[in-house]
Amino acid sequence: MLGLNRKDSLLFVVVICLTMFAPFLLNPFPEGSELAQFNAGYPDLMQRFVIFGIFAIGFNILFGLTGYLSFGHAAFLGVGSYAGVWMMKLLTMNVIPAILISVVVAGLFSVLVGYISLRRSGIYFSILTLAFAQMSFSLAYSVLTPITNGETGLQLSLNDPRILGVSEVDGSIPPANLFGLSMRDSTELAMGNWLFTFNVGYYLSAVVMLIAFYVAIRIFRSPFGMMLRAVKSNQQRLNYTGLNTKPYTLAAFVISGMYAGLAGGLMVAMDPLAGAERMQWTASGEVVLMTILGGAGTLIGPILGAGFIKYFENIFSKINESILHQWFAFLPDGLEDALVFMVYPFIGKGWHLTLGIMFMLVVIFLPGGLVEGGQRLGRLFRRRRKTDTKPGAGATEPAE
Amino acid sequence: MGLLEVKNVNKRFGGLQALGDVNLSVAENTVHAIIGPNGAGKSTLLNCLVGKLIPDTGSVMFDGQSVLGRKPHEINQMGISRVFQTPEIFGDLTVLENVMIPCFARRDGAFKLHAFETVMNEAEIVDMAEAMLTDVRMIEKRDVHAGSLSRGDKRRLEMAMCLVQQPKLLLLDEPTAGMARADTNNTIDLLKEIKASRPITMAIIEHDMHVVFSLAERITVLAQGTPLVEDTPENIKGHPKVQEAYLGQSHE
Amino acid sequence: MDALLLQVLNGLDKGSAYALIALGLTLIFGTLGVVNFAHGALFMLGAFCAVTMQRILTLSYEVVDETRTDFLGNPLKVDVPYVQSWFGDSVGGGIIDWAVPISLLMAVPVMIFVGFAMERGLIKHFYKRPHADQILVTFGLAIVLQEIIKYFYGANPIPTPAPDAFAGSFDFGAMLGMQAGSIIYPYWRLVYFFFALAIIGGVFAFLQFTTFGMVVRAGMADRETVGLLGIDIDRRFTIMFAIAAVVAGLAGVMYAPINSPNYHMGMDFLVLSFVVVVVGGMGSLPGAVAAGFVLGILESFASMAEVVAFLPGINQIIIYLVAIIILLTRPRGLMGRKGVMED
Numbered sequence: 001m002l003g004l005n006r007k008d009s010l011l012f013v014v015v016i017c018l019t020m021f022a023p024f025l026l027n028p029f030p031e032g033s034e035l036a037q038f039n040a041g042y043p044d045l046m047q048r049f050v051i052f053g054i055f056a057i058g059f060n061i062l063f064g065l066t067g068y069l070s071f072g073h074a075a076f077l078g079v080g081s082y083a084g085v086w087m088m089k090l091l092t093m094n095v096i097p098a099i100l101i102s103v104v105v106a107g108l109f110s111v112l113v114g115y116i117s118l119r120r121s122g123i124y125f126s127i128l129t130l131a132f133a134q135m136s137f138s139l140a141y142s143v144l145t146p147i148t149n150g151e152t153g154l155q156l157s158l159n160d161p162r163i164l165g166v167s168e169v170d171g172s173i174p175p176a177n178l179f180g181l182s183m184r185d186s187t188e189l190a191m192g193n194w195l196f197t198f199n200v201g202y203y204l205s206a207v208v209m210l211i212a213f214y215v216a217i218r219i220f221r222s223p224f225g226m227m228l229r230a231v232k233s234n235q236q237r238l239n240y241t242g243l244n245t246k247p248y249t250l251a252a253f254v255i256s257g258m259y260a261g262l263a264g265g266l267m268v269a270m271d272p273l274a275g276a277e278r279m280q281w282t283a284s285g286e287v288v289l290m291t292i293l294g295g296a297g298t299l300i301g302p303i304l305g306a307g308f309i310k311y312f313e314n315i316f317s318k319i320n321e322s323i324l325h326q327w328f329a330f331l332p333d334g335l336e337d338a339l340v341f342m343v344y345p346f347i348g349k350g351w352h353l354t355l356g357i358m359f360m361l362v363v364i365f366l367p368g369g370l371v372e373g374g375q376r377l378g379r380l381f382r383r384r385r386k387t388d389t390k391p392g393a394g395a396t397e398p399a400e
Numbered sequence: 401m402g403l404l405e406v407k408n409v410n411k412r413f414g415g416l417q418a419l420g421d422v423n424l425s426v427a428e429n430t431v432h433a434i435i436g437p438n439g440a441g442k443s444t445l446l447n448c449l450v451g452k453l454i455p456d457t458g459s460v461m462f463d464g465q466s467v468l469g470r471k472p473h474e475i476n477q478m479g480i481s482r483v484f485q486t487p488e489i490f491g492d493l494t495v496l497e498n499v500m501i502p503c504f505a506r507r508d509g510a511f512k513l514h515a516f517e518t519v520m521n522e523a524e525i526v527d528m529a530e531a532m533l534t535d536v537r538m539i540e541k542r543d544v545h546a547g548s549l550s551r552g553d554k555r556r557l558e559m560a561m562c563l564v565q566q567p568k569l570l571l572l573d574e575p576t577a578g579m580a581r582a583d584t585n586n587t588i589d590l591l592k593e594i595k596a597s598r599p600i601t602m603a604i605i606e607h608d609m610h611v612v613f614s615l616a617e618r619i620t621v622l623a624q625g626t627p628l629v630e631d632t633p634e635n636i637k638g639h640p641k642v643q644e645a646y647l648g649q650s651h652e
Numbered sequence: 653m654d655a656l657l658l659q660v661l662n663g664l665d666k667g668s669a670y671a672l673i674a675l676g677l678t679l680i681f682g683t684l685g686v687v688n689f690a691h692g693a694l695f696m697l698g699a700f701c702a703v704t705m706q707r708i709l710t711l712s713y714e715v716v717d718e719t720r721t722d723f724l725g726n727p728l729k730v731d732v733p734y735v736q737s738w739f740g741d742s743v744g745g746g747i748i749d750w751a752v753p754i755s756l757l758m759a760v761p762v763m764i765f766v767g768f769a770m771e772r773g774l775i776k777h778f779y780k781r782p783h784a785d786q787i788l789v790t791f792g793l794a795i796v797l798q799e800i801i802k803y804f805y806g807a808n809p810i811p812t813p814a815p816d817a818f819a820g821s822f823d824f825g826a827m828l829g830m831q832a833g834s835i836i837y838p839y840w841r842l843v844y845f846f847f848a849l850a851i852i853g854g855v856f857a858f859l860q861f862t863t864f865g866m867v868v869r870a871g872m873a874d875r876e877t878v879g880l881l882g883i884d885i886d887r888r889f890t891i892m893f894a895i896a897a898v899v900a901g902l903a904g905v906m907y908a909p910i911n912s913p914n915y916h917m918g919m920d921f922l923v924l925s926f927v928v929v930v931v932g933g934m935g936s937l938p939g940a941v942a943a944g945f946v947l948g949i950l951e952s953f954a955s956m957a958e959v960v961a962f963l964p965g966i967n968q969i970i971i972y973l974v975a976i977i978i979l980l981t982r983p984r985g986l987m988g989r990k991g992v993m994e995d
Contacts, residue, residue: 003518069784120979123687123783127930128979131972134923138972143965223504223522224515226493230501233490240450240488241561242476242505251513281923285791292788345803353803356795363789364777 030193043199050209056302058259064297067232072133078279080106080264092165095269106261114253140276153275295369409458436622481562487554491547499529532564667948668848672903673925674940676896689790692922693797698904699913705755767897802915809912814840933988
């Protein structure tokens with residue numbers, strides 16, 4: 001299908017199904033039930049899943065394939081966001097120009113940063129990208145305030161020209177839209193106690209992510225992708241084989257920068273504002289976490305990682321002490337308190353602690369991330385089944 | 401006029417004269433060995449040929465063109481392939497992919513953004529790589545991760561990667577270093593086979609005299625950065641200067 | 653003239669902190685070959701040692717002061733620190749006042765323990781893994797340490813004052829015969845500078861004049877050869893890690909009065925300290941120290957009103973800019989050895 005082999009096609013179809021039916025899949029618990037707080041099927045969160053998915057897919061093209069660890073990718077996302085908001089201020093509230101300009105501006109910026117940073121490798125590369133990102137962050141807060149609106153962040157206003165659109169509709173800023181279809185529009189579907197929300201913004205982002213994912217698969221399977229893996233494996237041999245590694249790494253850097261810009265543009269399309277904190281190095285660290293947690297160098301890993309982190313960030317941080325007490329209420333009082341006391345540091349505001357611990361465990365024990373974990377489980381399961389039944393049942397390899 | 405012409409090459413590292421007025425001519429379609437005791441400058445000379453080092457003075461001409469100041473990948477594109485002392489391969493890639501990369505390098509040059517083709521649809525390249533693997537009797541290992549190969553197989557694979565590019569000159573840096581006798585003999589056989597099956601020029605840097613005398617048609621003896629003699633293997637064997645250089649070393 | 657002097661002085665305290673953190677980073681990188689992203693967290697832990705000591709010393713019980721009333725007319729309840737009731741008002745009060753210097757005593761064993769635990773428990777297993785893995789696992793550790801501190805101490809900065817004796821400021825202007833009040837410099841900052849010099853001097857002397865230090869220096873230069881000599885280099889490197897942790901911790905303790913400690917102060921310093929290490933030269937101790945001071949002072953010059961008016965925003969980015977230029981023109985840094993991590 002679409003030039004993919006059978007295994008990749010299968011993976012792609014699975015991802016298409018997951019994203020298209022996400023409003024159902026993420027809302028498994030009936031409205032008003034105890035467990036409804038674990039539902040993730042609301043537009044805002046679903047949008048974040050796919051947008052950060054795009055960001056991580058792009059980061060993985062650089063880090064997963066070439067092994068160059070960038071600590072400054074949030075800068076491209078931030079630059080893309082600013083460009084997108086400006087497009088909405090000056091041109092039109094249609095999201096297409098905003099998204100396109102985000103990709104282009106982030107791409108240009110990544111050519112500059114990549115050209116300089118890639119003259120070094122290893123930790124020097126990491127530190128150079130970090131330095132560039134911090135510089136952009138500081139500049140966005142200070143000198144570039146006319147463009148970025150400093151600490152307040154760049155927002156739309158009623159006075160914006162919007163030369164191809166309208167400045168205001170009924171005294172308020174017109175909503176971001178796709179040829180008139182507002183990003184905020186949602187259709188709700190009630191089935192029994194369940195309530196499902198289908199949001200225009202989510203579906204736009206999901207389609208964009210699917211395209212981005214498809215492109216990533218093609219890159220992974222292309223000669224270009226093979227060269228990038230060769231860069232990671234043995235740069236010296238590549239040079240002595242007649243290949244110039246610089247343009248290969250630069251191309252990977254720029255492509256991943258454009259993915260970051262795309263994610264930034266979509267963020268703006270969903271919620272038209274941009275702030276400098278999106279460029280801070282902790283934000284760059286987050287995309288590193290997502291990619292590693294999911295499985296660097298695998299196709300599906302970054303999407304899994306992004307979804308995993310964003311889900312738990314939202315759900316975990318909503319759980320508070322009283323909810324914990326409810327959960328453990330069936331236990332004797334002393335035990336209940338003790339358990340709540342032990343669990344409490346890891347939830348709510350302590351979510352980052354859980355994240356940090358999980359991340360360390362993954363780096364130490366599971367360098368291949370969740371994907372490798374899944375594969376190990378799969379192998380364990382298959383081995384057990386093989387001893388039960390006849391060997392060689394032709395089980396499919398777990399998705400890469 | 402040889403395929404490779406090295407003229408008056410000098411290279412200093414601080415106070416150490418690593419190469420002093422080296423002249424060397426490798427004729428087309430011959431196997432030329434460069435031997436010498438440790439520290440004679442063999443590796444330095446090799447690194448000057450492939451663009452890793454730049455000589456202070458002198459010239460290195462390959463096929464009528466200067467290689468000086470060119471980057472390693474450019475020199476490879478001119479037709480020089482190099483085998484390393486410890487096999488340098490792509491350990492994370494499969495054996496077949498390892499051989500396909502040099503094929504792409506030959507066909508598409510130093511860089512091509514072929515991000516939308518699919519590797520396995522490149523029938524021409526796959527065929528070329530598989531034929532090469534059959535040649536070196538490694539075809540049954542085509543889907544194995546190269547990093548998990550035995551040392552002998554890694555060496556074999558590296559040779560395949562160099563040969564598939566059909567280089568005009570193959571440089572071998574101690575191809576049998578650290579090998580057991582049996583492996584060494586296998587490598588000698590492999591090299592003889594390669595030489596017999598196609599027109600190729602080889603320059604071998606080697607310690608092991610058994611290897612040198614089994615393969616070489618011309619031998620250059622290097623000592624303390626300068627060539628002592630250049631002659632046929634028969635004449636080198638009995639040459640007093642050579643014995644002195646080697647015996648002198650063994651007495652230290 | 654006085655403006656220039658003021659900027660140099662202003663740069664000294666930040667430069668001291670950079671230098672101390674960079675020194676520890678370099679010790680760890682030079683000896684263990686590990687890139688430690690959790691080093692900033694060690695600095696932060698040090699600062700929180702000061703906070704903890706202050707809290708311990710001010711542990712109080714309530715007494716009712718019959719002579720005074722609160723605004724409702726009830727007898728006023730006063731918190732009296734135990735220390736004060738044990739040692740009397742003047743001595744006890746003095747001890748509380750000197751909480752920050754006293755906490756140096758606590759910080760040393762705490763940081764040695766943390767350093768040992770980190771190296772033996774975690775870092776040891778990463779010697780042979782790629783630098784990227786080292787960065788990632790220590791980055792994770794930094795998040796964990798930071799969140800633990802946040803859990804116990806909250807997210808807000810906690811004021812941790814210096815002893816009253818150092819609360820005032822020098823008036824260098826008047827002292828040097830210039831206009832009075834033109835150069836005002838708090839005592840504590842000067843204390844910090846000399847403290848940093850003492851620590852740096854101590855580390856260098858230790859490396860220079862002890863057998864232990866000699867072996868470590870040899871190990872930094874050529875680890876394999878030293879290993880071949882049959883010297884148990886690993887154990888010494890563990891100790892070096894602990895020393896680096898102590899240096900970072902002490903730097904943090906003394907920095908507490910300058911900037912009230914908060915849980916993310918370590919990360920803020922870490923990014924800049926890394927840049928400092930790179931500028932100084934990866935693996936070069938004198939380079940790290942020199943670059944720390946130079947960049948600290950440079951940053952303070954770049955924030956002068958005249959400079960900012962001429963080049964807006966330069967104060968924000970000067971350090972990064974210098975780092976980028978250095979990395980591109982002289983990759984081994986100002987004083988780095990040739991061939992160490994040059995590519």
